[in-house]
Amino acid sequence: MRVDDFYDRHPISEHEVLAAVARRRGGDLSQLSPDDLFEFDQDHYGGLQAVDELASRAGIATASHVLDVCAGLGGPARFLASRRRCRVLALEHHAGRAAGAARLNRLVGLDGQVRTVRGDATALPFRDGSFNACVSQEAFLHVADKLAALAGCHRVLVPGGRLAFTDWIAHATLGERERARLAEWMAATTLQSLEGYRALLGRAGFVGVESEDLSDEWRSILRARLARLRAMRRDMAARLGEARFGEYEQLYAFFVGLVEEGKLGGGRFSGSA
Ligand SMILES: C[S@@+](CC[C@H](N)C(=O)[O-])C[C@H]1O[C@@H](n2cnc3c(N)ncnc32)[C@H](O)[C@@H]1O
Structure with missing residues (x-):
């Protein structure tokens, strides 16, 4: 499956975010703050704790100019801008998500601090040394040429700038058929092991590389997310349609099953340019 097609059908969208906020606020979408989203x-x-952990590893402070690679709807970028008071550039490939991120930035008054650019993580449209820090969360799993994405981050960082990201990692027991199904259903490709990522970071030029295996932590998070998805079945099926909800539940259960079996997990990585 193509990445953009996967996100065309994804249940988290600008519309869904605003609908959830509206339900929470009795329909009132005026004067929203970043915290409302x-x-x-x-x-x-x-x-948010995961974003904060990443910000610490990336050394993000008020004076930082941060690149969020594969920024989605810009949630982490707005959190960084709001809490660390830094400037953030949110790079996102999906046209609808990039436009949605820009609208959400404006809606909460952060468009002066967070800029959204539509682009590809493997061909960053920025000059060398433009940023002090690069972050990314749960997105490189979609990028076939991970070395190109990491080398691009290295190029756009100032010397000594920091990269910190989290992503899926494949454990040795993940089979070829399971990899093929993850590619077909979730546009997940060229999944790396912890060691594979460390090697790629070295080849991309990063030094002082650190990695943490988050698989145990993610197992309980994902178990809870699947239970929450199922608890919202009636509500979500009414909004998305029974067929689309059923399709998403099936692929999510497959993914979480692999995490439960210890075949798939998560890693956090950091290094200096
Ligand atoms: C799981 S979402 C994560 C979004 C965001 N990092 C967050 O934590 O809210 C992954 C995002 O990566 C984007 N993406 C995937 N491949 C990309 C690429 N090559 N370049 C830029 N964005 C990409 C997708 O469109 C999607 O919005």
Whole structure:
């Protein structure tokens, strides 16, 4: 499956974020703050705490100019801008998500601090040394040429700038048929092991590379996410349609099953340019 096709059908969208906020606020979407969105606009595992952990590893401070690679609807970018007071450039490939991120930035008054650019992680449209920090969450799984994406991050960082990201990692027991199904259903490709990613980071030019295996942490997070998805069946099926909900539930259960079996997990990586 193509990545853009997967996100065309993804249940987290600008529309769904605003619908959830509207339900929470009794229909009132006036004078929204970034905090009003945070429960709904993060498309990764571990919520705001995970973004904060990444920000610490990337050394993000008020003076930082940060690149969020594969930024989705811009939830993490707005959190960084709001909490660390830095400037963030949110790069996203999907046209609808990039436009949605820009609208959400404006809606919460962060468009001065967070800029959205539509582009491809493997061909970053920025000059060398443009950023102090690069972050990315649960997105490189979609990028076939991970070395090109990592080398691009290295190129656009100032010397000594920091990269920190989280992503799926494949454990040795993940089979070829399971990899093929993840590619077909979730546009997940060339999945790396922890060691594979460390080697790619070295080849991309990063030094002082650190990696953490988050697989145990993610297992309980993903178990809870699947239970929550199923608990929302009636509501979500009414909004998305029974067929689309059923399709998403099936692929999500397959993915979480692989995590439960220890075949798939998560890793957090950091290094200096
Ligand atoms: C799971 S979402 C994560 C979004 C965001 N990082 C977050 O945590 O909320 C993955 C995002 O990566 C984007 N993406 C995938 N491949 C990309 C590429 N080659 N270049 C830019 N964005 C890409 C997808 O369109 C999607 O919005």
